Amino acid sequence: MALLPSCPPPAPHRPLERPDPVLVAALVAGDGDTVAARLAGDELVNAAALRPYIFFDGTKPYTRNVITVNEHYALIAMCWSPGRASPVHDHAGSGCWLRVVSGELTEALYSVPWEQEEGEPCSGAAKVVTDGPLLSSGEGGEANAATGTAPVSDADSSGSDADSGDGDQRVRLVTRRPLPAGSCSYMADDIGIHAVSNSSSVTPAVSLHCYAPPFASCHVFGRVLNGKGVAGAIERVGKEVVMTFDSVGGVVLGEPGGALIKSFVPEGRGDVLMYDI
Numbered sequence: 001m002a003l004l005p006s007c008p009p010p011a012p013h014r015p016l017e018r019p020d021p022v023l024v025a026a027l028v029a030g031d032g033d034t035v036a037a038r039l040a041g042d043e044l045v046n047a048a049a050l051r052p053y054i055f056f057d058g059t060k061p062y063t064r065n066v067i068t069v070n071e072h073y074a075l076i077a078m079c080w081s082p083g084r085a086s087p088v089h090d091h092a093g094s095g096c097w098l099r100v101v102s103g104e105l106t107e108a109l110y111s112v113p114w115e116q117e118e119g120e121p122c123s124g125a126a127k128v129v130t131d132g133p134l135l136s137s138g139e140g141g142e143a144n145a146a147t148g149t150a151p152v153s154d155a156d157s158s159g160s161d162a163d164s165g166d167g168d169q170r171v172r173l174v175t176r177r178p179l180p181a182g183s184c185s186y187m188a189d190d191i192g193i194h195a196v197s198n199s200s201s202v203t204p205a206v207s208l209h210c211y212a213p214p215f216a217s218c219h220v221f222g223r224v225l226n227g228k229g230v231a232g233a234i235e236r237v238g239k240e241v242v243m244t245f246d247s248v249g250g251v252v253l254g255e256p257g258g259a260l261i262k263s264f265v266p267e268g269r270g271d272v273l274m275y276d277i
């Protein structure tokens, strides 16, 4: 059992925390293929190297474990609760390489009907569903987004109506694809926006993400609630959210109120545990 560590182990044992020269050189050169290959290979990324950073907080859809951040990239291990998902989100103009380490994820890719300018704030609707049905991997909501048939009428939102003169602001589901263990993917704003979910309702999943350059905030997208609390299509109602993290360099961060990182494995253990990938 790994209790809350007071400080990270010495750097020589934690190669993932040092800027990787291959990754840095590839990023500086704009060579995405080499970045992908580096993350897909086992030389840098392997279970033993990742294990110190794998923490789950069972109360969250996914736990963000920051392995390292430098001027070129951020390396983050995400631990996915069974059946849970990230909200639909962009990546703040950064490139996002993803490798599924264990379990199986599903990526839902959405197209956006507007040009995403760097640093451009999203027009805000007053009520945005960010952690409701949108986050489940169920069929209901996203099917609406795919067909664009869901009526949207938000009394508190000006200018976000799907039928407004500003044009169609709806986000549309393009595809949903499984990401089994070992698979890799790339995502960026010029491709679209996405939501990632753990495909399993019982098995945790772990993924490794490399963001280049690192970013401190992104936009999430949700369904506008109409006056009766009914969620419509996913629209450009994204609000800027600051990225949070649950551990850094293998050290679990405490939260006000003392919430501890909990593990799903083994079931029922309430103290801080690492999940063995």
Ligand SMILES: N[C@@H](CS(=O)O)C(=O)O
Pocket (backbone or CB within 6 Å): 064, 078, 086, 089, 096, 194, 195, 196, 209
């Ligand atoms: N981009 C997400 C994780 S995933 O859903 O791609 C994040 O940084 O939290």
Ligand SMILES: [Fe+2]
Pocket (backbone or CB within 6 Å): 089, 090, 091, 096, 187, 194, 196
């Ligand atoms: Fe993402």
